[in-house]
Amino acid sequence: MTLEVMALTEGLEAALGLGIQSIKIVTDYRVLYNHLLGIWRPTQKKLADMIDQVLSVRKKFKQCEVLFVERRQLEYVMKLAKESVESQLAKAITVHAGMEMRENCAICLEDTDVSKIHAVEGCAHRFCFSCMKEHVKVKLLHGMLPACPQDGCTKQLTVEGSKVFLSPRLLGIMVQRIREAQIPPTQKIYCPYPKCSALMSLSEVIHPMQASCSKYTVADAATLRKCVKCRGSFCISCKVPWHDRMTCHDYKMMHPHANSEDAKLENLAEHRLWQKCVKCQHMIELAEGCYHMTCVCGYEFCYTCGKEWRDKKPTCSCPLWDEHNLIRNDIRGNVVRENIQEDEDEYDDDEDDYYVQEDAHYNQGFR
Numbered sequence: 001m002t003l004e005v006m007a008l009t010e011g012l013e014a015a016l017g018l019g020i021q022s023i024k025i026v027t028d029y030r031v032l033y034n035h036l037l038g039i040w041r042p043t044q045k046k047l048a049d050m051i052d053q054v055l056s057v058r059k060k061f062k063q064c065e066v067l068f069v070e071r072r073q074l075e076y077v078m079k080l081a082k083e084s085v086e087s088q089l090a091k092a093i094t095v096h097a098g099m100e101m102r103e104n105c106a107i108c109l110e111d112t113d114v115s116k117i118h119a120v121e122g123c124a125h126r127f128c129f130s131c132m133k134e135h136v137k138v139k140l141l142h143g144m145l146p147a148c149p150q151d152g153c154t155k156q157l158t159v160e161g162s163k164v165f166l167s168p169r170l171l172g173i174m175v176q177r178i179r180e181a182q183i184p185p186t187q188k189i190y191c192p193y194p195k196c197s198a199l200m201s202l203s204e205v206i207h208p209m210q211a212s213c214s215k216y217t218v219a220d221a222a223t224l225r226k227c228v229k230c231r232g233s234f235c236i237s238c239k240v241p242w243h244d245r246m247t248c249h250d251y252k253m254m255h256p257h258a259n260s261e262d263a264k265l266e267n268l269a270e271h272r273l274w275q276k277c278v279k280c281q282h283m284i285e286l287a288e289g290c291y292h293m294t295c296v297c298g299y300e301f302c303y304t305c306g307k308e309w310r311d312k313k314p315t316c317s318c319p320l321w322d323e324h325n326l327i328r329n330d331i332r333g334n335v336v337r338e339n340i341q342e343d344e345d346e347y348d349d350d351e352d353d354y355y356v357q358e359d360a361h362y363n364q365g366f367r
Contacts, residue, residue, distance in 0.1 A: 004032060005050045009124045012057045012064075017101055017114055022063040026074075033068045049152065053124070107131040107149060121161045125150040129165035136166060140173045143296035145181055181297070185280040191227040192240050198229035205236065223248055275303055290321040 008025065015023055027033050034040040035051050036058075042048040058064045102111040105128035112128040119126045125148050127135075132149070136157065139146040146162075148155040159174055166174065180188075183201045191198040206226035223237040233242035235251070243251040265283065269276070274285045279299040286293070291303040292314070300309035304318040314320070 001029075001032060002047060002050060004029065005047065005054060006122075006124055009050070009054050009057060010119070012054065012061075013124070013126065016057070016060055017103060021061060023061055023065075025058075025064065025066045026069055027066075028069055028071045028074050030068065033066060036066045050123070105131055107135075118161075118165055120148045120150075120153075120155055121158055123148050123150065123153050123155040125153060125155075132162075133165045133167075133170075136162060136174070137170055140170060140177055143177065144298070145177055146174070185297075189236065189239070191230060191232060192234050193227065193230055193232045196227060196230040196232060198227055200228055202236075204228055206231070208233070275301075275306060277301070278306060291318060292320065 012023070025036065031040070035042060036054065042051055101114045103114045103117050103126065104111050105117070105126075107127050108131050110128065116129045117126050118129055118132050127149060135149045136146040146157045147153065148157065159171060159178070162174060163171065180199055183199070187201045187203065189200050189202055189205065191200070206228060208224050208226060223235045224233060224242060225236045226233050234240065235242055235248060237248045238251055240251070246254075268274075269283055272285060274283050275293070276283055277295040277297060277299055278301070280295060280297040282295055282297065284293060284295060284303075286303050292300065292309060293303045294300050301307060302309065302314055302316050302318050305316050307314070307316040309315065
């Protein structure tokens with residue numbers, strides 16, 4: 001039924017765009033008829049949301065009647081509808097000759113040329129190109145996959161559908177974000193070379209034996225891998241550039257603090273009381289606001305205890321917020337944080353190294 005409801009929504013919105021004020025919805029599908037009249041309520045959330053969208057559009061007409069007909073009468077009704085649509089189109093072409101047809105964007109509330117309005121695939125929610133671009137840009141630059149901006153809608157945007165309003169640069173980032181989301185957290189590995197840092201899955205890193213590389217011994221090949229982007233050799237066990245002619249044990253003995261940067265991050269996180277997402281292991285800091293956190297991977301949890309939020313509700317009894325995490329304005333209108341922490345100087349240099357770096361294992365939380 002979802003296809004029928006989507007088609008109905010598109011048809012009603014098209015009628016509004018033509019300036020039609022009175023319309024009749026005719027169907028031979030009893031279930032759809034009952035849903036539109038509110039006699040029945042869909043049990044599936046997705047279908048219920050789509051029906052609500054139809055009802056919302058329906059209210060914009062001065063008159064919108066829902067009629068049920070038998071299947072044998074449908075051909076005659078379709079003939080009348082076709083004649084009516086053709087008549088309205090001819091009228092619209094005459095009335096709007098030399099004029100732009102415009103539609104109001106639900107985000108910016110501006111009337112926009114309908115050619116610059118984007119209908120999200122799968123849900124048909126419509127917004128102007130400018131608002132769609134800004135929405136997607138913010139999500140992508142925060143490491144998140146963009147979904148439809150309609151409140152409560154979870155339909156994911158596609159690269160193909162976003163080409164009409166996104167720049168090539170943002171499309172490239174979107175492709176990368178989708179690829180990252182498809183790699184399970186336990187399978188993610190980053191190139192250890194600072195100038196590369198490419199993200200790969202364990203299954204796609206290059207094994208030198210497969211690449212017909214003859215300069216390494218069989219013993220070396222056990223943990224030797226190559227980056228798929230820069231082709232640099234590295235140790236998949238030690239997660240460092242390749243330690244030539246040296247076993248992992250010998251390397252770790254000679255470099256006991258090879259992962260000192262990770263240790264610094266862990267110490268900093270412990271001091272600042274940061275939380276780690278249990279789903280993707282990203283480090284998250286509460287800057288201000290409530291304790292309901294949403295990680296870049298989409299996992300929602302309580303910042304205090306780490307327990308999951310489900311259906312926008314906590315599974316714990318922790319308080320939702322603390323007055324010390326609120327922000328206020330001073331008498332000059334400047335934003336001032338309430339929770340001024342002591343002894344920050346000791347960690348400032350370390351924090352600068354990790355704060356909001358793309359492809360690092362640390363991210364701000366979102367509410």
